[in-house]
Structure formats: structure tokens, C-alpha cells
Amino acid sequence: LKLNDANLPQLVKAAAAPLTVPTYTRGGSVKQGIVHIGVGGFHRAHFAYYMNQLMEKHGLADYAICGVGLQPWDSTMRDALAGQDYLYTVVERSAKGSAAHVIGSIQNFLFAPENREAVIAKMAHPDTHIVSLTITESGYFYNEHTHELQSDDPAIQHDLDPANADTPNTTFGFLYAALVRRRAAGLKPFTVLSCDNMHRNGSITRSMLETFAKLRGDADVAAWIAEKVAFPNSMVDRITPQTAPADKVALSETFGVEDAWPVVTEPFMQWVIEDRFSDGRPPLEKVGVQVVADVLDVEQFEKHKLRLLNGSHSAIGYPGQLAGFSYVHEVMNHPDFHKFVWQMMQEEVKPLLPAIEGVDIDAYCHTLVERFENPTIMDQLPRICLGGSGKIPKFIMPSIAEAIWVTAPFRRLCFVAAAWFHYVNGVDDNGNKFEVDDPMREELQEKAAEGGTNPRALLSIGTLFGDDLRNDERFIRELTTALELIKKDGILKTLPKYLD
Template sequence: MALKLNSTNLSQIAGDQIKVPTYQRGPAVKEGIVHIGVGGFHRAHLAVYVDKLMQNHGVTDYAICGVGLQPFDATMRDILGEQDYLYTVIERSAKGSLANVVGSINSYLFAPDDREAVIAKMAHPDTHIVSLTITESGYYYNENTHELQSEHADIQYDINPANENQPRTTFGFLYAALARRYEKGLKPFTVMSCDNMQKNGSITRHMLESFARLRNPEIAKWIAEEGGFPNAMVDRITPQTSAADKTALATDFSIQDAWPVVTEPFMQWVIEDKFSDGRPDFEKVGVQVVKDVHAVEEFEKHKLRLLNGSHSAIGYPGQLAGFKYVHEVMEHPVSRKFVWQMMQDEVKPHLPDIPGVNIDEYCQTLIERFSNPTIMDQLPRVCLNASGKIPQFIMPSIAEAIWDSGPFRRLCFVAAAWFRYINGVDDKGNTFQVEDPMREELQAKARAGGTEPHELLSIKNLFGDDLRNDERFLKTITTAMQDIARDGILKSMPKYVD
């Protein structure tokens, strides 16, 4: 019989196959990290590293207080609360499954319940780091101008002094808490982005400083001079949890967990050593902490363009073709060749050399990870919020190919597949849900443009003039769009494989 996951049942759950936290939790520890955006990736990545620090190295002052800002976070609040903030990480590979109960999340605050409580928590002297997994759209970052989307209604609301204690956005909360720390003479906490964005720390810094200047230039200056915003590269494939995953956990490990996390054995985190108010010894649990920001940027570039760019090459064509899972796409021989050749011929030539890193071996590792059938990585997860992904994962490689007169037809095919995907109809006429914060604008542009790219390329905060004005690019992507519209993905893709 499966035991409900909670503190009372931990001793009965523990066994040879299941690791459980044996360290102190609750009021006995300090919550040095406040994390905004407690989803699957955070619980499979940062929270696992912190769990290892607490379990293996006796760390007691960097437990995590989770924070949810959005109405949909109420489910996470309820489930974690009922389980004493415990959850299970299931690692799956060809060798089998492992289950570990993680206890590094010590509490959870739901901002719509009490926004003041969130601000006060961040402002508390025990808080040294506020970490983020808020997805690309949560940064209000204009990809074209590289500036804060200050005209956005939510930002406009938060920069109104009358709303300082009732913010809506991450930057509203960060500013309100930092302003209190400034008034109390405390150091600013480190703001640590764990999102898949190149230069994520630098972007976070620029967006927050821009926000703060709209409120109080003096506090903005203090943040600029004293704040810590480390750049980081994060990596671990974390599919959405399914009902079957919960059932398997109960059957195989006798644990009843309402929201476990399924992931792969592989995990990586490279982070710049740029913290403003202390940090735990992340190095002790396998984190690559580097002094040189350029080292992080090079790792980021490899990961974002090879892993995430390949995810785009799998996701949008795959969903249009009617596949459900990443590994199914990789089992299709033409799709597998397409992904490999895109990485090798069109992405790799524009990547920096990193001492000790063999790009070909890295590419092969990615192919193996994508092909892992046990984690059942769903294509809709990979396709989420593409307006924040394609401009980072695909378009920079195209832009550099334009500058170097290099090949980019496969990259254009991926972009064309996304343009087709925006319509929400696959090659067999089946409809699917497009989840993107810009969905309405994207779909209106896609309908207006048909098999021509100009309407979508006119969205200035996604695409720059280097793309809109290049004849070779326009011809190549238009051809790809027309191929896909006429023949579908599986019949048109062979033209793009050597």
C-alpha cells in the first residue's frame, strides 16, 4: 500500500531504493533562498542541489521558501502544503528508475493570498538569495531593443508608488523588498535567474535597474553598485508530470505524491561567482562556479543553441507531424538526421571553443538524451511560450549565418515550422492549444501572412532588421513555409536532409 508523502511517514518511506531527507526542517533552519516560480524544473534542479547541501554537508541557513505569483500557482501551494513541502524526484533512464524525496523547500507563499508577506520575506535579513524561474516572458524584456517593456500594463501598474505594497510583477516584488532593505541598511540580496536565457543575470540586472530608475533613482544606483546578478547556464530535461507518473510512483515505490517530478539523470549548472550577500558552497554538490562571466556565456551559448535550439527543431515540426513525445520524433530516421545535421552544419560553426569540451561529444550526448524513452517528454511542453524561445534559440544562429554567408536552410525550416505551428492545426487537420503570452498577436499575423513570413517578421520585439532585410533569408524561409503548407512536415523534411 502506498504511503502518503508527509513528514510523519518519512521513516516508513525510507529504504534501500528511496532516499529521504534526514536533516532538520521547519523552524530549525533558516530560509536563505526565496524562489519565485516553483515548477518542475526548479524542483528538479536548484532545489535538488540545495537538498544535497542540506543532506550531505549540514547546511542549515539556505533552505528554500517557494513563492507563487500567478493564480495557477494555487495548486502548487495546496499540494506542497498538504505534503509538508516534500515531493519526490523520479530519475528515469534505460537502467531503470530511482526515487528521492526532496525536503529543501521549507515553506511556500502564495502572493495573491498575501503580497505583503512575500515582500517581507524577501526583505528579511535571513534572505540572501532570491532565485527565479519565471519563464522568458516574466522578464518583460524586449528582444529587439534589449530594454524593459516599460509600457506594459503590469509594469505601469507596479511603477505607480500607490501600488508599491501590492505589486503584480516579479520586478515589483523585488523592488519593494530591496527598497526596504535599503532603508534598513541591509545588503541587497542576490537576484539569481535560473531561466534558460543567454546572459540571464545581465538581463535581470538591466531590467530591475530600469524598473528601479522609474521608481527611485537613488535605490536604482544602490542596486547597480551593490547588487549581485550572476549569469548562469542551467540544464536538466524535466517533462510535465502525468497521472501515469503518479501511479508508477505508487506502484513501484509505494509513495503517494500528488505532484512528483520526473527527470533524467543528467543535470548541470554553471554559475558566475557574483553574489552580493553570501552563498552556500554550491561547488560541494557539483555546481560549476566560475569567476569569469565569459566562461558562463560560452557554456550558455552551447546549451541554448544546441539543446534548446534542437528542442525547437524537434517540437514544432514534431507536433505538426502528429507526434506526442520527444523520443518518438528521434525514432523517426529523417527527423533524427535533420536534428543532427542542423547541429553539426548550421549551429556548431558559430559556437566558441571551450577548453575541455568536445562539441561533437556534447551533440551526441544530446541525441542520446532526446532519445530517452523513459521520461516521456511531451512535445507541448517543449513548444510552450515560443515567442520567448525562438528569438533566442534559433534566430541568433540564422543571424550569424547571414553575416558569415553560411548555411541556414534547416534553421529556416524550424522557424517556418513554428510559423505554421502558431495556427494551432497539425498536418492532419487536428487542432491543438498554442500556449504563448503573445498568442493573439501571433495568430493574427500568421493568418494575415499565410505562407509569407513578412507579417510575423514585422513584430519588432521578436525579430530584428537583419532578418527582415536579408533577401537570402526571406527566400529560404518563404520556400520552407510553402513546402510545409503544401506537403506537410514529413514529406517536406527530406528536402532539408543530406
């Protein structure tokens, strides 16, 4: 049965397996308090899922979500959602079985390339309290090295030109235009809530928008934004692979729901968010979100997550793809990989992490292994490996740098770094070529070819690696050894040498 508002009661009756659907009022008097840019899989499995729970269990009626797509390809999502009253299904899969939930919190979608004015007006509307973002790292125009806005990017240049004030292209152009209108109308500014996987996501968003506002030239507006707009930092977590065509078929066969674009995810989800909002917020703690007073609290949770979850993902992804695997759970099924990931977490990463009150770090590690082993969400290695130049320096190298500092063990971390140094060549251990999806691919491949088994060429890339790494002889030795072994014997033969 096709998914839409009218069919909801029949869908529940006809479902062969348990299916939940919204029973709350949608549309009508319900206010759209959230505008979300970047309606991909993750937003639909995470923020919109939490909001659906608040609406269903707590009767929240002033924070429905209006989705916004800025990219040309977002018309596909708009059409999929608009064709089914903006409903969609989240399928939670684990080894124990699957559960499906029709989500009703998204109640509108605006496709910016067709109507930019509608997007600006929506953000400037008095009902809007939060503009949230999952626009991927590239959407922030953030220069990792200088920590500045990439203001010479043609898209930002376009939006900085006052002649284009009402026809922006980038997230910052839209935020700025809408904030100008709110200020003129005497409204409070909305909160800008980044839900992207970046360290200090809120602070980066603040810094980029403040720079944009200054460059735009109206000092009063820039000062108002700097003073009044809140940009909470947050740590987000829920593994959400890209939807595969087979997921639609499975949803239809198991639950009887015809959904143009469902989302498949894991049962686990987490959100730690700094309690800093400019114009009110939904009672997120009622549905299990950890709302914390201090940015430092968010950072500690984030550090655990980036080093343990994302670091382990790198340990699974790069060596796993070189060894010829396709999915995360396949890699974790290999006994040596399983031991390796566990030992790296326990012996090299965990000792460097701060204790967080109320958090049992061993229990967290066990949960992670269980999540990685989940055979049902089919998490693709290329997704995990995508953009390694943004990942290895954030997920692996900081543990190594700290281990150097306190003279702690780091052999396994070096194995992962070496696997990535080899991975950028784009050929696996069976001689099969694969796509290296990375904005720095050319430079990485040049340096990898120049260095061979000597890692110094890649380490010389100043935007990725610091002198603390480059100048440490113990680190260079470990990395070189791992690189030589991987090149000579391949991943699977080398791995046992890194196990206790």
C-alpha cells in the same frame, strides 16, 4: 504511504525500488537563506535538488528554501507542499530505469496573494541571502525589442504607485519593497538570482529592477540597488516536463510514496553560474555546479545550449507536431528526424559555435540525442512549442544570421524556420487543428495568411526579425522553398530532401 516527515523512515523500508530521503535536520535551527519565487517543476528539479544534495552530503544548514507563489494558481502548490511538510519527490527517469529522491530543501511556502506582508518581511529578514526566480519570461515585463521594462503594464503601474508600496503584485514590487527595508535596517542586500531560460538572465533582471527603482522615484534607493545588489547570470539545464496524473500513480505503485505533486525529470542536469553574490552563497561547486568567474564564460555555455539543445528542440517540436507526433522521443524514433536533428547540429550549428576549454562538443551533441531519445520522461511537444515567437528568434535565427554572415550552410535551419511559419496556422499535416499557444498568435496568424508561401509577410514583424534576415536573398529563397514544400507535401515527405 503518505509523504511527510514522520513517515520518512517507513517510506524507505517499504519502498519496492531504491528511494532516498533526507536524513538531515529540517526546520528548527536550520536557517532559510533562500527565498524562491515561482516554485514550479523546474525549480524543484534543479536548484532545490542541488540544495538538497548540499544539505545531505555537506551538512549545509543556513540555506533552506522558502518558496513563494505570486500567482493566484500557486495556492495549489502551497497546499500540496504544506500538506506534506514541504517534502516532495523527484523521479529521475531514463531508459535504464528510474530513481526517486525525496527532497527536503524547501522548508516553507508563502502564498503572496493571501499575505503580501509575510513575503516582504521574509525577503527582508537577516537570514535571507538570496532571492531566486523561475517566473517564466513573462514575469520579467521585458520588452525584447526595446530591451526596456514594460512600465505601462497595469501590474507594473500598480506597483510603481507609492500608495501600493506594501501590497505589490509583481516580482519587482516585492524585491523593491524588501530591499528598501534591508537598506533601512543596515543589512546587506540579497542576491537576485534568475534561473529562467533567458540569454543574460541576470543582466536583464538587473536592468528591469533598476528601471523599476528609478521610476519609483527614490534616487538614493535606486543608487543603492544599482551599486550593491548582485544579479549573477546563469545557464540552467534539466528537461522537466509538466507532472502528469499518471506520474503520481506510477510513483505510488513503484516506490510506495503518496505525493500530492511529484516532479519527473531526466538524470542529466547542469548549471553554470557567474560567481557574483551580494551577501554570500552556498558552496554550489561541491555538488557539481560550474561556478565561473566571468560573465563571458556563462555566455559561451549558454550559446552552446541555446543553439544546440533549444535549437534542436525547435527542430523536433514544430515539424514534429505538424507531422502528428505528441512526444519528443517519438519524433526522435523516426529515422529521418533522427538524422535531420543530428545533421543540423553537426553541419550547421556546431561550426558556428566557440570552442570552450574542457568541453567536447561532439560528446555534448551525443548526450543531447540520448536525452531527446529518453522515452520515459514523456516530454510533450506542446510544451516545447509554447511561445514560438520567443523561441525561433533566439534558438534558430541567430545561427542563420551568422551563417549568412560567413556564407555557411543553413538549409536545415531554414526548414525549421519554415516549419514554424507553417505551424502558426494551427493545422497539422493530417488536417487536425491544434492550439497555438503564443502571446503573438493573432499577429502571426494574420501575417501567415497574408504571406501564404511567401515568408516576407511574417519576416516583416520588426520585433522578431532583423534586416540582416529580411534583406538576404539567399535566405529568402531557401525559406520560400522549404515553405512551399512543407505546404504542398507535408513534413514527412519533405524531410528526406534535407538529409545528406
